[in-house]
Amino acid sequence: DVVMTQSPLSLPVTLGQPASISCRSSQSLVFSDGNTYLNWFQQRPGQSPRRLIYKVSNRDSGVPDRFSGSGSGTDFTLQISRVEAEDVGVYYCMQGTHWPRTFGQGTKVEIK
Amino acid sequence: EVQLLESGGGLVQPGGSLRLSCAASGFTFSTYHMSWVRQAPGKGLEWVSSISVNGGNTYYADSVKGRFTVSRDDSKNTLYLQMNSLRAEDTAMYYCARGMTTPDYWGQGTLVTVSS
Numbered sequence: 670d671v672v673m674t675q676s677p678l679s680l681p682v683t684l685g686q687p688a689s690i691s692c693r694s695s696q697s698l699v700f701s702d703g704n705t706y707l708n709w710f711q712q713r714p715g716q717s718p719r720r721l722i723y724k725v726s727n728r729d730s731g732v733p734d735r736f737s738g739s740g741s742g743t744d745f746t747l748q749i750s751r752v753e754a755e756d757v758g759v760y761y762c763m764q765g766t767h768w769p770r771t772f773g774q775g776t777k778v779e780i781k
Numbered sequence: 782e783v784q785l786l787e788s789g790g791g792l793v794q795p796g797g798s799l800r801l802s803c804a805a806s807g808f809t810f811s812t813y814h815m816s817w818v819r820q821a822p823g824k825g826l827e828w829v830s831s832i833s834v835n836g837g838n839t840y841y842a843d844s845v846k847g848r849f850t851v852s853r854d855d856s857k858n859t860l861y862l863q864m865n866s867l868r869a870e871d872t873a874m875y876y877c878a879r880g881m882t883t884p885d886y887w888g889q890g891t892l893v894t895v896s897s
Contacts, residue, residue: 706882710826717876717890718818718826723883761826765882769842770816770828 671696671764675773681781688749690776692762697742699766706765709738709747712775713758721760722747754780783807783886785877790891797867801891803860803877811835811855814881817862819873820890827873830862831881840881845871867895 672695682688698705709722720729722738725745735750749756757780762773789801803815817829830851831840839851850863860877872895878884 708883712826717887719887720883720885723885729885759825763826763828763884765880765884768840770831770881772826772828775825 670769671698671767671771673762673764673771673773675760675762675776678774678776680776680778682749682752682778683781684754685751688752688756688778690747690760690762690778692740692745692747692773694743694745694764696767698764699742705741707738707740707745708763708765709736710761710763711756711758712761713755716758718761749778752778752780783879785879785886785888787875787877787888787891790875790893792894792896793867794897795868795895797895798863798865799867799893801862801864801875801877801893803862803888805858805860805877805879808879810853810858813879815851815853815860816878816881816884817851817860818876818878818884818887819871819893820876821870821873824873829875832860833881864893867893869895871895 674693676691707725710718712718726738737748759775759777761775784806786804814833816831832851848866852861874890876890877888879886
């Protein structure tokens with residue numbers, strides 16, 4: 670199975686400051702069609718997961734542009750340019766290239 | 782508006798069975814692959830199963846293979862997860878999601894508790 674390793678697992682951030690979450694996969698996530706199926710999800714307290722980013726860097730409709738995704742191969746990053754109070758929650762990366770699908774452990778973002 | 786509404790969760794004894802349903806609306810259900818993802822209390826997300834368009838291909842996590850069966854009824858716009866031989870470690874919120882490479886929409890979940 671592809672192991673997805675996120676860091677850090679806990680991320681205290683000051684409002685208005687940037688935040689960065691790393692996600693590394695144990696195998697390349699490039700699929701045979703040339704796409705890289707690396708997704709980022711946000712789960713606010715008491716809510717279902719919400720997709721933020723798909724295929725590494727494509728932001729979903731309605732997602733604020735302070736969220737961005739980057740990376741390639743096995744090394745990926747989710748960045749929040751200026752953290753707002755509504756960004757509190759747990760963030761997960763997930764690979765959709767290999768079976769079984771796998772998620773990272775989750776990174777808990779909280780306000781200092 | 783895309784909506785996914787799970788149902789069928791509840792309390793079941795170890796070794797028992799449950800069938801979860803996910804009613805879809807707001808999109809052409811038959812043209813989308815679908816997935817189930819679960820989350821144990823206080824834990825992270827775990828992919829459980831996916832089913833392709835037309836149900837031609839199904840995929841399972843090793844932890845549920847041989848015990849769970851995913852299916853779909855495109856005439857009813859509904860996704861199912863038949864869960865047999867349930868164990869305490871199957872206790873979780875079960876979410877259905879649209880898609881299996883980049884799941885975009887998720888339901889609110891249905892809680893399954895396996896306990897005697």
